[in-house]
Amino acid sequence: MKENLYKYILGIADNSLILAQRLGELCGHGPSLETDIALTNISLDLLGQTRSYYQYAAKLAGEDKTEDDIAFLRIEREYKNVLLVEQPNTHFGHVMARQFLFDVYHLMLMEQLQNSKDETLAAIAKKGIKEVSYHKRFSSDWVKRLGDGTEESKEKMQEAINAMWRFTDELFDVMEADKAMIEEGIAVDVSEMKETYYEKVSEILEKATLEVPERKYFTRGGKKGVHTEHMGYLLADLQYMQRTYPNMTW
């Protein structure tokens, strides 16, 4: 099995799965009908991308592994998503801050991944770009609307951006498997995206009349499988059905 490629795929796909799960929790609980529909639509796009990645990974793994095994039957330490995407839906400001900070990164990643030497990854990225650019537009608009809105919305949006900020630096960490894949022209060297990312984010925060947090210390660990306390609860929800009724299908 191509172990490095498998790991690389999961590193990307787990972000989409976990964020999709978080957004899915809001189904029927969005602050308004339109945002409820939007959040679940975004969740669905991410889940669709996740399926494409996992189907590919399952093929590489062989041994009759399926996309569902990968999604549902791993333990917490085996999920390699960044800490940012597992953060809870504290309030709508947090949901949008998390989404916005991820979308900017996600779109940059897709734009480069479409040139990957791996045909399947390139195809998933090309398809994903169209969806992710729409997500970014949506989340950026909300950051601006709330940031440049009322006194209260501004305060909440700023608080949310500040709370999420410490998880952003991890997005650009390069793991061992990634290094090997970068050398082969398959993976994107995310460490090179960092500067542009913060420029893009700052530009929108300024439009939103929000302050760009100045932080020197960042929290990381998700890419190594060391998650925040929220992850266990999220997985309990995500995996419940398959753990309770193994192999059940719809």
Add this chain to the structure above:
Amino acid sequence: MLTETTNIDTHLIPVLKTVSDPEIPVLTVLDLGVIREATEQDGVVTIKLTPTYSGCPAMDVIGDDLKTAFSEIGKEAKIELILSPAWTTDWISEEGLQKMEEYGIARPMSESADKDVLLGEKKLVKCTNCGSTNTHLVSQFGSTACKALFKCDDCQEPFDYFKCLK
């Protein structure tokens, strides 16, 4: 404008025409442009299907419906999901666009016009009920991933707009 070619055996078309999109039932899979290849060899039909959106739940249903449609005439169908080249709204047939409008979903606009209407900058989307372009965006996301929600300011009718995807 069909920039990417399809390879569909003509004798399979009547069967393909019986399968429609479960979420927009007036559109057949051919109208929608999701069938990129349909060929028959030794009694087995191979169909290459491309999703509209990555997470479109209709795709699994369409795959199953295609299998059923062919099994009814005693043929086995194999479905293969392909992602590249990525589906675009340009692949919806003109006939499909007309059926869609009669059904109450406004057709996708050009890429630049689409951007304008989804940012709420211009009023260009035609109401499917009265034809007025005095309409506004209610929600960037609609009942399915491929649509946005609009409302007509003349006849007050809410309606779906099929987003341009390129």
